[in-house]
Amino acid sequence: MVIDILTLFPNMFKSIFEESIIKRAKDLQKVTINIHNFRDYSLDKHKKVDDTPYGGGAGMVLSIQPIYDCVESLRKDYSKVILLTPSGIPYKQKQAYQLANEKHLIIICGHYEGFDERIRQIVDLEISIGDYVLTGGEIPAMVIVDSIVRLIPGVIKEQSHLEESFNKDYLLDYPTYTKPEEFKGMSVPEVLLSGNHQKIEEYRQKESLRKTKEIRPDLLEK
Ligand code: ADE
Numbered sequence: 001m002v003i004d005i006l007t008l009f010p011n012m013f014k015s016i017f018e019e020s021i022i023k024r025a026k027d028l029q030k031v032t033i034n035i036h037n038f039r040d041y042s043l044d045k046h047k048k049v050d051d052t053p054y055g056g057g058a059g060m061v062l063s064i065q066p067i068y069d070c071v072e073s074l075r076k077d078y079s080k081v082i083l084l085t086p087s088g089i090p091y092k093q094k095q096a097y098q099l100a101n102e103k104h105l106i107i108i109c110g111h112y113e114g115f116d117e118r119i120r121q122i123v124d125l126e127i128s129i130g131d132y133v134l135t136g137g138e139i140p141a142m143v144i145v146d147s148i149v150r151l152i153p154g155v156i157k158e159q160s161h162l163e164e165s166f167n168k169d170y171l172l173d174y175p176t177y178t179k180p181e182e183f184k185g186m187s188v189p190e191v192l193l194s195g196n197h198q199k200i201e202e203y204r205q206k207e208s209l210r211k212t213k214e215i216r217p218d219l220l221e222k
Contacts, residue, residue, distance in 0.1 A: 001102065001152060003033045004074045005141050006067060007109040008049060010035045012138045022146060025155045033145065038108075041066040041073070050112055059113025067119055071106055079104040081123045082144070084137030085115075088126035091144065093166040095127070099144070100151035107144065109137030170219040172212045174204035 005013065013035050017023065025031045039047050043065060050060040071081060080102050089095075099105065108123065120126065129140040150156050164173050177188040191203045212219055 001031045001100075001105070001148075003031060003105045003107065003145055003148075005033065005035050005107045005109065005145075006038045006070050007035060007136075007138055007141070008037060008039055008111055009109075009136070009138055010037050013142070016142050017145070021156060022149050025149045025152060028154065030152045030155050031149050036070055036074070038066045038070040041070040043069075053113075061113060062111060062115035062119070064116040064118045067108060067115070068122060071108070071122055074106055076104055078102075079106055080125065081106045081108070083108045083110065083115075083119065083123040083126045084129075084140040084144075085110050085126055086128050086131075086133050088128040090131075091127050091129045091140075091147075093147070096144075096147040096151060100148045105148075107137075107141050109141050111136040170212075170222050171208040172216060172219070174208045175211070 007013070013033075017026070017033050022031075022033075026033065039049050042049050042063075048063070049066050050062050053059070053061045075081070080099070082105060084107065108119070127140070127144065129143050134140065151161060166172075177192060181188050181193065189203065191199050194200070
């Protein structure tokens with residue numbers, strides 16, 4: 001998979017893609033991630049990328065030209081172009097699975113007060129990572145890339161993500177423990193030490209359901 005990210009702040013991505021699972025995926029050549037500063041595509045003599053809004057109002061609006069030219073220089077007929085915006089479709093694990101099957105993603109990080117509405121005409125998908133407003137699309141881009149890259153076959157053990165939250169009937173993950181058996185009066189549930197695999201499985205299912213009821217009852221309604 002190739003992921004092209006369009007941003008005005010390329011330095012923000014420097015360390016995040018050089019650590020842990022994403023680095024591993026790059027080293028294994030499962031993914032290539034390119035960061036593009038779309039300011040480089042501005043035809044303005046001062047490399048301006050934004051302007052005041054037509055009709056008046058506060059703040060600056062990202063212009064279409066630099067983003068359009070940058071996207072079109074990268075686009076293949078199989079590319080999926082994503083715009084990150086708080087008014088996009090809420091991002092869910094199901095979408096991460098779908099995106100993990102794509103060959104080429106172009107991700108546009110919005111900034112400032114907003115972007116020229118016409119940018120929406122050159123994208124396939126608008127995504128929001130949650131109902132809050134961040135200063136730009138860079139952190140959402142990191143969230144999305146991280147969630148997708150770990151799902152590319154061969155990056156992590158498939159069993160790991162089949163067992164985690166949101167994959168089993170919209171239930172949260174069951175609790176896990178490791179050594180020691182006892183720590184400052186807090187102990188590991190007996191059943192996990194029993195070696196009885198059927199009982200352990202039952203316990204995990206029950207705990208998954210209990211946690212979901214307590215923390216995310218909305219998931220059970222699905
Ligand atoms: N840009 C600013 N806030 C955002 C959000 N919540 N999701 C995606 N992009 C954003």
